[in-house]
Amino acid sequence: MKQRLLLITFSVSVLILIGKFYAYYLSGSTTLLTDALESIINVVAGAFAFYSIYLASLPKDLNHPYGHGKIEFFASGLEGVLILLAAAYIFLHASQHLWTNQEIKSLDMGMAISLGSSALNGIMGYFLIQMGKKEHSPTMVADGKHLRLDAYNSLLVVLALAITYLTNWLWVDSAASLLFAFFMFWQGIRLIRTSVAALMDETNPKVFRMVIDWITKNQRDEWIDLHNLRVQQYGGDLHIDCHLTLPRYWDLNHVHEEIHDFEGTLSRVLPTHIEIFVHADPCLDECCAHCQVSDCPIRAHAFQEKIEWNNVNLALNQKHFLEQLNRP
Known part of the structure; x- marks a missing residue:
């Protein structure tokens, strides 16, 4: 489904590219050149x-x-680089023509083509973003955002051409190109920043929060402690590993069954492939103060209070003890 949608998007982008360059050929408008260059990036x-x-x-x-899966992060980063290159060229070209009175003609045809391409890119961008979020595909989300950016660009083109057509203010054509070049530059930087962060395994706060919420929602008393939780993204897939503290009097079969249940619970946090690695830790006497196992046969201390699991203490590579949390 993802490949079919991208193939359709690519085919339509090629047709839009041809139409935009035809409109630029007829009019000579710098703004239409901006739109056409943006479409080259869409195709590539x-x-x-x-x-x-x-x-x-x-x-x-x-x-x-x-x-x-990480090739998807590289793809979104490449798209950001292409956007920056196009923005730089548009800025230079528009700057050179800002104070010149180049001949502009056939603006009605240019407006019609830009308006049609804006609608098509807006629709394709919407579906790509929605599918990308559903499938957790950074490539589809980046491509969808780029198409949505192109749709906004086309609307700006229509507005600039309409003003030029009605007022004969030729400088508006170049000024609109400069404005959108800055907008493209900002969007390209954002895509590159997101891509580099993912390639360096930077934690995605939103996904990490979802994993924590899912764990706490399904938490069992036997899960005495959870720490060293790490969530890595590989394109649309996730890799999760953590340390889970279980009662030390359990035999190996019991531990294995509990970890299997824990992994099964965690695998449903998102509708995507999730690889899970759990390291089992035995409980210590210091865990008794927050252990909620009511029938523990080896309890050394009375239960005092539950430790709330959050994005800070779950990420730490150490067991949680009340004296650590209460330390000034």
């Missing part, structure tokens, strides 16, 4: 997005034990 990025989705779907192998 769409082709690479299609390939990255295909590559990310390949199964794990000996050389890629965590799969190929």
